[in-house]
Each structure stands twice: as structure tokens, then as C-alpha cells.
Amino acid sequence: MTEPITLPAGGPAHPRPPAVARDALRDTVRAHLPRGGVLLTGPAGIGKTTVVAQVVADLAPRGHRVLHCSPSPAERDSAFLGLIDLLTGVGDDVLRALAAHERALLETTLLRSAQPWTTDPGGPAGGRDALVLRIAVRKVLAVLAAAGPLLLVVDDAQWLDRPTAEILRHVARRADAGLWVLVTLRTDAAGEDLGPAADRREGCAGAAELCPRPVHRLRVPPMTAHEVAELLERHDHPYWPRALTARLHQASGGNPRTALELSSALDDRVRGEGRELPDAAEPLPVPGSLRRPILARIGALPADARRTLVVAGAAVRPTVELLRRAGRQDAAADLDLCVRHGILDVLPEPGHGTIRFLDPLTPMVLRAETPYERLVAAHRALADASDDPVERAHHIARLAAGPDPAVAARLTAAASAARRRGAPGTAARLGRLAAQYTPPGQADADIARRLTAAEDAIEAADLDFARQLAHEVLGEARRPAERVRAWNVVIDSCGQAMAEIADVFPEAVHDAADDPGLLAQLHYRMSWREWMVGGSAARAHGHAVRAAHLAAGTGDRRTELMALTQQAALELFLGLPQAETTLAAALAAPHDAHAMTHHNGPLYLKHRFHLVHDELDEARAELRTLVYRLRQRGSADSLSHCLIGLAQVEIQRGRCRPALTIARQSLRIAEESALSQGPAWYAVSLAETAGGSLSQALTAAETARRHSEDDNDRLFLPRALHAEGRIRLFSGEYEQAAELLRRTAESETAQGQRDPATRRWHADLAEALAAVGAPREAGAVITLARHQAERLGRPGVLATLDRAAATVSAARGDLARSARQLEHAAVRLRAAGYPLEEARTQVTLGRVRRLLGDEAAARAAFAGALRIFTKAGARSWVSLTRAERDRVQDGSVCAPEGGSWAEHLTSTERSVVARVAQGASNREIAAGLVVSVKTVEAALTRAYRKLGAKSRVEIARMVMARPAG
Structure with a gap:
């Protein structure tokens, strides 16, 4: 028989997936070290040392010897201290390889010998001894590298003493192949890389020169909000509400050390002083360790420049022109002075000159240290000067002493302006402020403003804030429309975890009473609950049809469009012939802007109809247009899901590298926005399987499965099981693959799937079953799927089923028939436009041809597959196919003798x-x-x-x- 293709696993799966960006950075460092040196840059506390530790932890068990030094400021003037640290673990047996005079000089330099310095007046730092010392160190490193791979680590190179730096530069210029060098360099407060001149000022005359050529320079990125939350949890900090964690992330600039110090200061205030958590208008406490260097920089400025800085810190979007209109006539000169002191930067924009603080803590410290009267004056001047309604409303609110209908109205208008410009998070905060400034006698306006703010928060993926506002309203509102609107916010904020809010629906339906408009909104959401939690596409379809009918009768076009889209998606899944007609109705005018850009709207669903018809380019075009619009203005949830869809399309088109980048972007958005992460991890697993590492793919698939199980999400759980099953199949773990893919089939079939093009697991299951010796069961899977695909006209599915049928033929011993089926499948997959599936089929054909003894045909099949995989950037598949091709070329495969x-x-x-x-x-x-x-x-x-x-x-x-x- 011919077994399914086995890809190299690439090591054991990681038990808990690290943050993708850090993981990718570590992988990038490891990839570039064998080709030269790597220089990691970033400000203090950003995590350079952590990345180095991860790289060392990966390489040390694989036989790499690591020489490490971490100089400090106090050691900068201590000659050769860095060299002493580096060579501490090098024994006398290595030094014996040196000539006598070289060994004597090196031992003296390393303080291992009591011998006095040589006759050179400058000691080993200069003259002939300096040359001998450089040669000796280079020989020692060459001996170590000859015994096995050697990694040289210099952490915080800006503090390295000059004599050691000179020796390492000499070594780097003449480095042997076995020497890898990893250097870290501290940069300025903004994380901007220091240039060579700055390097020299720091006493490190070019940190890059410590590395062999070519040098790959990498900036350690700031942490995301999700990574900061995980960091605080790992260090046993209190669980802060998401909005507060987001403020800690923003204030720290993603610097882990700063985030930990800010969180500790906040904990001291809350616990030690017994104070409430700060609200959005109250500044976070800044500890002295962070405040003092900022105050020192500010204190070095003249009084006028400090006043200009206070006004800039009070502004929402400070510009040079705004500060001039606010009374700071010499703003340009003052700001130029601040730039030279490393406090801020002025970005060149025609007529504006946008101001950016290099350290996000600076405005917070300014606000805390400035007298109240001066702050009020700054806000009053900015309110008068600003021509932006959002900026002006912000300052007017700062000046108001209590509830004020005029202030509330202005804040409401500013929220609308922010919403129109695609800033729902700003709109949510302004809306909440508007509710707070609403007088007590205007309860209806107060509730309406809070509900609108909650809906804006949903769009901004600030789900905790949205739920908080909704529950506030539910505690006060009595009108059915207000209560159902609040219940909708609660439902929409749960993401994939709809099982957690099962008790919400009966209460919401009770509040809706017999109002058809309110019931339409709830039936639409009940359709999702039935599909995601109940696991029945048929029952979900009934709710969607009911919702669309009720919404049409009440003139609620938005709900009607969303319900029609859900109805069309379910009809596609169920294999019903009216699916195309229903989608056309959802796409017909009049349109609704929200529905047309939502990931559950008709434009997004349109790409799935393209996919079942094998129209990959059309599907990509639809998604790219949506992604562009969502990046301009739209919800984080919709953007994340559109990126997931785009990553899958790119995989099918054979563009593995872009797919991996897009999938990671989707996950980053989900993490930063605290969205359900199962779908994004699923996309990462697919992209890693196609163009990355199988071990990383397996970790991602297992993570996707855990998230979907935790959320009781029956919609994405089968997809996660399918992804994991495919990886096990490619890794040769056939029993586990068959079990996972059987679970996928059972779940999808129970939900009512009748179109095999909507979830393409059938061929993978059949191949896994053939591999475990169950060809009859595999044949039954193929027969049923083929019947469904032929009825609906799905040529791409039929082509993959042809390949699966070939594996069944091979399992039954009919290799000649298997080869014919594989050739036919490869032609059909090429015609349908699935390059990776075509290449996968070619590899299987090569194996069958090899078993038949036709080495020339086997080589041709492997070569064809290799061309496709190489062009697609399918890394693991390239390695596999080269190995298969080389076995045929060296004649070792078909010989029945030996080995x-x-x-x-x-x-x-x-x-x-x-x-x-x-x-x-x-x-x-x-x-x-x-x-x-x-x-x-x-x-x-x-x-x-x-x-x-x-x-x-x-x-x-x-x-x-x-x-x-």
C-alpha cells in the first residue's frame, strides 16, 4: 500500500504556546545565527535578556557550548572583565593547545596566574602583547568550535570594557564557521536603535562589529496587551480588569519591566492605602524608580519649555499648531529643546507637526506633578484652541464640575464624530462620559448613552466594558426595548463562549414579550446559539428564517441582512439548493454599512461561496477588500475573522509565507482585544502546517482545540480537531490521526453537514483510515462524500477524493490502479487551482512509482512536487520531498538488499x-x-x-x- 505523506515533526510540541511575536523572534534569531551574527536591540526592560535565555535554552540541549558575559555599568572601566566572564568555563585542557607564551599571557589576563604583566608598558592591552592575546583568544575559540557548535553571548554590550570589545571585534572579523555570536544592545527610551556614533559615545564602538558578517539586526518588539496580562499573571500580580490592564500596557509602552513596576505601584495603592481602583479619568500611580529619571529630564528644561510640555501632555492629539493656538507662541523652539533632551519627537506633517512622547509615562508624570490650577488653565486653552470636536469635548469635560446637559450633549456629539472616523473605543469612552454628565432628571438619555457606549465598546472589542455598561442598564431599565438592547450586548460580548450565557435567552425573550422587532434580534442570536452550542444546523436554520421574516416585517434592515446571511450560511452547510438565492437576497439593496463590513455579514459569506466553487482568486479579492475597509474602520472581531479567512485562502493558493504572517496578525488582534482565541489559533495551525514548523502547528492546533472546548464552541471544535488530525497524519501518527478525524466526521455529520466543500476533512479521514488498515471504512467515507460532491458540483473536492481513493487502492495491493488514480487526481487538482494538494498528490505518486520499480517516473513525480512546494514556501514539505527524491537518486530505495x-x-x-x-x-x-x-x-x-x-x-x-x- 501507499501510506499518507509523513512530514518531519521537528521536535516535541510545546506544552503551552508562548506569545507568537516572541516565539517568532526566537526562531528568527536561531535561523540567522548559523549565517553570521545577530544583534538584538531595544530599551532597558524590553526583554532582550529573556530572548537570549530562550535561545540558549533551545541550543544547549542540542550540543551547543555557550560562552556568556553580561557586563554592568560599574564594570565598564575594568579591563578584560568581559573576557574573564566569557572564558570562565574554559578549562586548562583547552589552553594547552596554545603556544607557551600565548598561554602564559592569556592566563595572566584571565587572572589565573600570578605572573606579572609582560614588558609591554601598556600591559596586555597594547603593543605586541595585544596582538598575541587576540591570537590566543581566537585559537581557544577555534578549539572549542572544532569540538562542537559554539555560541558566544554578550548581553548589554554597551557596558562591555573596551579591551574585551577590541578582542571580540578581532575574532568576529576572522570567525570560523562553527562560531555563532549573539549580542544585545540597549537603545533609547523610545526603542529607537542607536546609530554607530551613539554606540561610540556609549563606549561600545559599534556593537555590530562584535558579530561575524553578515550581521542581522533585530529590534525586540514591545509586548502586546495580552502578553502584559500573561506577564502579570506569571508574576502573581492581582487580576486587574481588562480596561485597567490595557491602561498598564499603554502606560508601559509594552515594556515588561515597566508594566511590572506600574502594577506593583497600583497594588500598593489599592491594598496598602485601601483605595478604590482608579477610574478612566484618574492617572495611574508611577513609582519613584520610574518617575525620577523623567523628572530629571523635565527639570533640565527652562521654565517656558516646561509650560509648553504641560500643555502638550494635556492634549489628546498634540500638534505644534494646536499649541500655538493655545497660547504657546514659542512652541516650535520649546519643542525643539525637548527633542534634544530626548523627551519627545515631532513627526513631520505639513502644517501640523504631530508631537509624540518618547516615554508614555511622561504625560502621566507631568499631570501628577503639575498644580491643579495650571492643569485647568491648560485644558481651558486647549478647549478654546481646538477645532476638533473630540479634542474639544475632552477638555470641556475636564473643566466641568458636575452634571451639565450642555457638556453631555457635546460629549455625545464627539462620540458620534469618533464613531464616524472609525474610532469606536474613543466613542465608547466619550459616550460613557456623556452619560456621567447627564443630569439625574434625564434617565432616558442616560440609559440611551450608556447603551450606545456599550455597543461602541463591542465594536472596539472592549468586551468587559461593554458588559459592565449593559448590566448597569439592566439594573435600572424597565422598557422592553432598552432591556433587550442590553441583553444583546451581553450576548454579543461573549464571543464563541455562548454556552456561558444560556440563562440569558429566556430572560431576554421574556422582556421582548410579543414585540416582533425585538424577537427578530433574539431569534438571530438564538440561531448562533443552536449552531455553536446546540450543534444543530437544522434548528439554527429555523431561527435564522424566523429572524429574517420578523425583521423584514418591522423594517429592521440590519437584522434582516444578518439573519439572511446566517440563513444562507446554514443552507450552504446543509447542502440545500436555495443557498445561492438566499445570499443574493442578503446582498441586494438597500444595504446596511454595519452588516456589509461584519464578519457575519453577506460580503464576508460571499467569499465562502467562491471557495466551494474553487474560485480562489475571487475569494481572495473579496476578503482583501473587506480587510482594507476594516483596517480603516471596523471591529477588531471582524478584522480578526477576515484575516483568518484570508490566511486559509492564501494557503489554498500556495502562498505559505503570507498566510503565516496573516494568521499571526489575526491571533495578535484576538489576544490584544481579549476575543475568543480558538478560531485564530486554528488559522495559525493551518499556516504553520503549510509553511512553518509541524511542531508549532501541532501546538497551535492543540491550543485551538482547548479554547474551543473551554468555550463549548461546537462550530470551531471540529475544525480544530481536523487541523490536529492532519498534522498527526503528516507526522506518521496514524492511529491518533484516525481517531481525531473520526471525531471531526462525527461532529460535522451530527450538525448536519451535507456539502463536503464547506469543511474538507473527508479525504484526510479516508487516507488515515487506509493507513491504519481500514480500507473498507475509508471507501465508505469516500463514497458518501463523492455522492454529495457530484450532486452539488464540487470538482476540487472530487479531486482530493481521487487521491484518497488511490491510497485505498494501494492499501488493497493494487499499486498500478493507485498510480493511475493519482495521476488523474494531480491533473484535476492543477485544473482546480490547488497547488499544495497537487504537490502532495505528486509525492504520493512518487512513492507508488518507486514501489512499482519505475525509478525514472518516481524521480519525475518528486521533482514536480518539489518545484511546487519550493515556490509556495512550504518548508516542511520541501524537506520531505528532497529526502524522497534523494533516496531514488542514490539508488537506495528500491534495492531489496541490506539496511x-x-x-x-x-x-x-x-x-x-x-x-x-x-x-x-x-x-x-x-x-x-x-x-x-x-x-x-x-x-x-x-x-x-x-x-x-x-x-x-x-x-x-x-x-x-x-x-x-
């Missing part, structure tokens, strides 16, 4: 086993070898025992997986 499975067999047993693997019967083998059938049976029985095989299927699998030789 691997053959090494313990007699010549007769080897001949019999080789023919069994080619699908020959005992009688055919006997005729070919000119022996009796009994002789063949006896040889085969002995081979079973020696190889630990139980069937002809297992014999064939062993020959294919572990070729002779």
Missing part, C-alpha cells in the same frame, strides 16, 4: 517482502521466484515475526516508510 527493514532478513525473505510491498499475491511471487507457494508462505511468516508485522498492509508500510539501505 533498514531488510537487514535481518535472508535473501529469500527480502525478495518475498519486496514483492508483497508491490502488491503481488503469494502465487505471483512463487512464479516470479521459481519457488513453491509453501516456500513463499514460510518466508513470509518468518518475515512477519522478524519485522513485528501482522499483515501485508503493515509489511508494505514498513517498506515504504523505511526503505532498504
Whole structure:
């Protein structure tokens, strides 16, 4: 038989997935070290040392010797202290390789000898001794590198003493192939890389020169909000509400050390002083360790520049022109002075000059240290000067002493302006402020403003804030429309975890009473609950139809469009013929802007209809347009889901590198916005399988499955199981793959899937079943899926089923038929536009041709697959295919003598086993070898025992997986 393709696993799966950006940075460092040196840059506390520790932890168990030094400011003037640290673990046995004078000088320099300095007046730092010392160190490192890979680490190179730096630069210029160098360099407060001149000012005359050429320079990125939350949890900090964690992230600029210090200061205030958590208008406490250096920089400025800085810190979007209109006539000169003191930067924009503080803590410290009267004056001047309604409303609110209908109205208008410009988070905060400034006698306006703010918060993915506002309203509102609107916010804020709010629906339906408009909104949401939690597409379809009908009757076009889209999606899944007509109704005018840019809206669904018809370019065009619009203005949730869809399309089109980038962007958005992460991890697993590492892909798939199980999300759980099953299949873990893919089939079938193009697991399941010796079950899967695909006209699905049928033929011993089926499948997949599936089929064909003894055809098949995989950037597949091709080229694959499975067999047993693997019967083998059938049976029985095989299927699998030789 021919077994499903096995890809190299690349190491064990990580038990808990680290943050993708840090993980990617570590992988990038490891990838570039063998080709030269790596210089990591970033401000203090950003995590350079952590990345270095991760790289060392990865390489040390693989046989790399690590020499490490971490100089400090106090050691900068101590000659050779860095060299002493680096060579601390180098024993006398290595030093014996040096000439006597070289060893004596090096031991003296390393303080291992009591010998006095040589006659050179400058000691070993200068003259002839300096040259001898450089040669000696280079020889020591060469000896170590010859014994195994050697990694040299210099952490915080800006503090490295000059003599050590000179020696390391000499080594780097003449580095041998076995020497890897990793250097970290501290940059300024903004994280901007220091140039060579600045390097020299710091006493490190070019940190890059410590690395062999070429030098790959990498900036350690700030942490995301999600990573900061995980960091605080790992360090046993209190659980802060998401909005407060977001403020800690923003104030720290994503610097982990700063985030930890700010969180500790906040904990001290809340616990030690017994104070409430700060609201959005109250500044966070800044500890002295962070405040003092900022105050020192500000204190060095003249009084006028400090006043200009206070006004800039009070502004929402400070510009040079705004400060001038606010009374700071010499703003340009003052700001130029601040730039030279490293406090801020002025970005060149025509007529504006946008001001950016290099340290996000600076405005907070300014606000805390400035007298109240001066702050009020700054806000009053900015309110008068600003021509932006959002900016002006912010300052007017700062000046108001209590509830004020005029202030509330202005804040409401500013929230609308922010919403129109695509800033729902700003709109939510302004809306909440508007509610707070609403007088007590205007309860209806207060509730309406809070509900609008909650809906804006949903769009901004500030789900905790949205739920908080909704529950506030539910505690006060009595009108059905207000209560159902609040319940909708609660439902919409739960993401994939709809199982957690099962008790909400009965209360919401009770509040809706007999109002058809309110019931339409709830039936739409109940449709999602039935599909995601109840696991029934048919029942979900009934709710969607009901919602669309009720919404149409009440003129609620937005709900009608969303319900029609849901109805069309379910009809597609159920294989119903009216799906296309329903989608057309959802796409017809009049349109609704919200529905047309939502990931559950008709434009997004349109790309899925393209996919089932194998129209990949059209699907990509639809998604790219949506992504562009959502990046301009739209919800984080919709953007994340559109990126997930785009990543999958790019994989199918054979663009693995872009797919991996897009999938990681989707996950970053989900993490930063505290969205349900199961779908994004699913996309990462697909992208890693196609163009990354199988071990990382498996970790991502397992993580996607855990998230979906935690959320009780029956919609994405089968997809996560399918992703994990495919990875196990490619890794040769056939029993586990078959079990996972069986679970996928059971779940999707129970939900009502009747269109195999909507979830393409059928061919993978059949191949896994063939691999575990269940060809009959595999054939049944193929037959049912083929019937559905032929009825609906799904040529791409039929092509993959042809490949699966070929594996069943091979499992049954009919290799010639298998080869014909594979050739046919490859042609159909090329016509349908699925390059990776075509190449995967070519690899399987190469293996079958090899078993048939046609080496030329096998080489051609492997070469064709390799061309496709290389062009697509499918890294793991490229490695596999090269190995398969090389086995045929060196003639080791088809020879039945010697090595691997053959090494313990007699010549007769080897001949019999080789023919069994080619699908020959005992009688055919006997005729070919000119022996009796009994002789063949006896040889085969002995081979079973020696190889630990139980069937002809297992014999064939062993020959294919572990070729002779």
C-alpha cells in the first residue's frame, strides 16, 4: 500500500504556546545565527535578556557550548572583565593547545596566574602583547568550535570594557564557521536603535562589529496587551480588569519591566492605602524608580519649555499648531529643546507637526506633578484652541464640575464624530462620559448613552466594558426595548463562549414579550446559539428564517441582512439548493454599512461561496477588500475573522509565507482585544502546517482545540480537531490521526453537514483510515462524500477524493490502479487551482512509482512536487520531498538488499517482502521466484515475526516508510 505523506515533526510540541511575536523572534534569531551574527536591540526592560535565555535554552540541549558575559555599568572601566566572564568555563585542557607564551599571557589576563604583566608598558592591552592575546583568544575559540557548535553571548554590550570589545571585534572579523555570536544592545527610551556614533559615545564602538558578517539586526518588539496580562499573571500580580490592564500596557509602552513596576505601584495603592481602583479619568500611580529619571529630564528644561510640555501632555492629539493656538507662541523652539533632551519627537506633517512622547509615562508624570490650577488653565486653552470636536469635548469635560446637559450633549456629539472616523473605543469612552454628565432628571438619555457606549465598546472589542455598561442598564431599565438592547450586548460580548450565557435567552425573550422587532434580534442570536452550542444546523436554520421574516416585517434592515446571511450560511452547510438565492437576497439593496463590513455579514459569506466553487482568486479579492475597509474602520472581531479567512485562502493558493504572517496578525488582534482565541489559533495551525514548523502547528492546533472546548464552541471544535488530525497524519501518527478525524466526521455529520466543500476533512479521514488498515471504512467515507460532491458540483473536492481513493487502492495491493488514480487526481487538482494538494498528490505518486520499480517516473513525480512546494514556501514539505527524491537518486530505495527493514532478513525473505510491498499475491511471487507457494508462505511468516508485522498492509508500510539501505 501507499501510506499518507509523513512530514518531519521537528521536535516535541510545546506544552503551552508562548506569545507568537516572541516565539517568532526566537526562531528568527536561531535561523540567522548559523549565517553570521545577530544583534538584538531595544530599551532597558524590553526583554532582550529573556530572548537570549530562550535561545540558549533551545541550543544547549542540542550540543551547543555557550560562552556568556553580561557586563554592568560599574564594570565598564575594568579591563578584560568581559573576557574573564566569557572564558570562565574554559578549562586548562583547552589552553594547552596554545603556544607557551600565548598561554602564559592569556592566563595572566584571565587572572589565573600570578605572573606579572609582560614588558609591554601598556600591559596586555597594547603593543605586541595585544596582538598575541587576540591570537590566543581566537585559537581557544577555534578549539572549542572544532569540538562542537559554539555560541558566544554578550548581553548589554554597551557596558562591555573596551579591551574585551577590541578582542571580540578581532575574532568576529576572522570567525570560523562553527562560531555563532549573539549580542544585545540597549537603545533609547523610545526603542529607537542607536546609530554607530551613539554606540561610540556609549563606549561600545559599534556593537555590530562584535558579530561575524553578515550581521542581522533585530529590534525586540514591545509586548502586546495580552502578553502584559500573561506577564502579570506569571508574576502573581492581582487580576486587574481588562480596561485597567490595557491602561498598564499603554502606560508601559509594552515594556515588561515597566508594566511590572506600574502594577506593583497600583497594588500598593489599592491594598496598602485601601483605595478604590482608579477610574478612566484618574492617572495611574508611577513609582519613584520610574518617575525620577523623567523628572530629571523635565527639570533640565527652562521654565517656558516646561509650560509648553504641560500643555502638550494635556492634549489628546498634540500638534505644534494646536499649541500655538493655545497660547504657546514659542512652541516650535520649546519643542525643539525637548527633542534634544530626548523627551519627545515631532513627526513631520505639513502644517501640523504631530508631537509624540518618547516615554508614555511622561504625560502621566507631568499631570501628577503639575498644580491643579495650571492643569485647568491648560485644558481651558486647549478647549478654546481646538477645532476638533473630540479634542474639544475632552477638555470641556475636564473643566466641568458636575452634571451639565450642555457638556453631555457635546460629549455625545464627539462620540458620534469618533464613531464616524472609525474610532469606536474613543466613542465608547466619550459616550460613557456623556452619560456621567447627564443630569439625574434625564434617565432616558442616560440609559440611551450608556447603551450606545456599550455597543461602541463591542465594536472596539472592549468586551468587559461593554458588559459592565449593559448590566448597569439592566439594573435600572424597565422598557422592553432598552432591556433587550442590553441583553444583546451581553450576548454579543461573549464571543464563541455562548454556552456561558444560556440563562440569558429566556430572560431576554421574556422582556421582548410579543414585540416582533425585538424577537427578530433574539431569534438571530438564538440561531448562533443552536449552531455553536446546540450543534444543530437544522434548528439554527429555523431561527435564522424566523429572524429574517420578523425583521423584514418591522423594517429592521440590519437584522434582516444578518439573519439572511446566517440563513444562507446554514443552507450552504446543509447542502440545500436555495443557498445561492438566499445570499443574493442578503446582498441586494438597500444595504446596511454595519452588516456589509461584519464578519457575519453577506460580503464576508460571499467569499465562502467562491471557495466551494474553487474560485480562489475571487475569494481572495473579496476578503482583501473587506480587510482594507476594516483596517480603516471596523471591529477588531471582524478584522480578526477576515484575516483568518484570508490566511486559509492564501494557503489554498500556495502562498505559505503570507498566510503565516496573516494568521499571526489575526491571533495578535484576538489576544490584544481579549476575543475568543480558538478560531485564530486554528488559522495559525493551518499556516504553520503549510509553511512553518509541524511542531508549532501541532501546538497551535492543540491550543485551538482547548479554547474551543473551554468555550463549548461546537462550530470551531471540529475544525480544530481536523487541523490536529492532519498534522498527526503528516507526522506518521496514524492511529491518533484516525481517531481525531473520526471525531471531526462525527461532529460535522451530527450538525448536519451535507456539502463536503464547506469543511474538507473527508479525504484526510479516508487516507488515515487506509493507513491504519481500514480500507473498507475509508471507501465508505469516500463514497458518501463523492455522492454529495457530484450532486452539488464540487470538482476540487472530487479531486482530493481521487487521491484518497488511490491510497485505498494501494492499501488493497493494487499499486498500478493507485498510480493511475493519482495521476488523474494531480491533473484535476492543477485544473482546480490547488497547488499544495497537487504537490502532495505528486509525492504520493512518487512513492507508488518507486514501489512499482519505475525509478525514472518516481524521480519525475518528486521533482514536480518539489518545484511546487519550493515556490509556495512550504518548508516542511520541501524537506520531505528532497529526502524522497534523494533516496531514488542514490539508488537506495528500491534495492531489496541490506539496511533498514531488510537487514535481518535472508535473501529469500527480502525478495518475498519486496514483492508483497508491490502488491503481488503469494502465487505471483512463487512464479516470479521459481519457488513453491509453501516456500513463499514460510518466508513470509518468518518475515512477519522478524519485522513485528501482522499483515501485508503493515509489511508494505514498513517498506515504504523505511526503505532498504
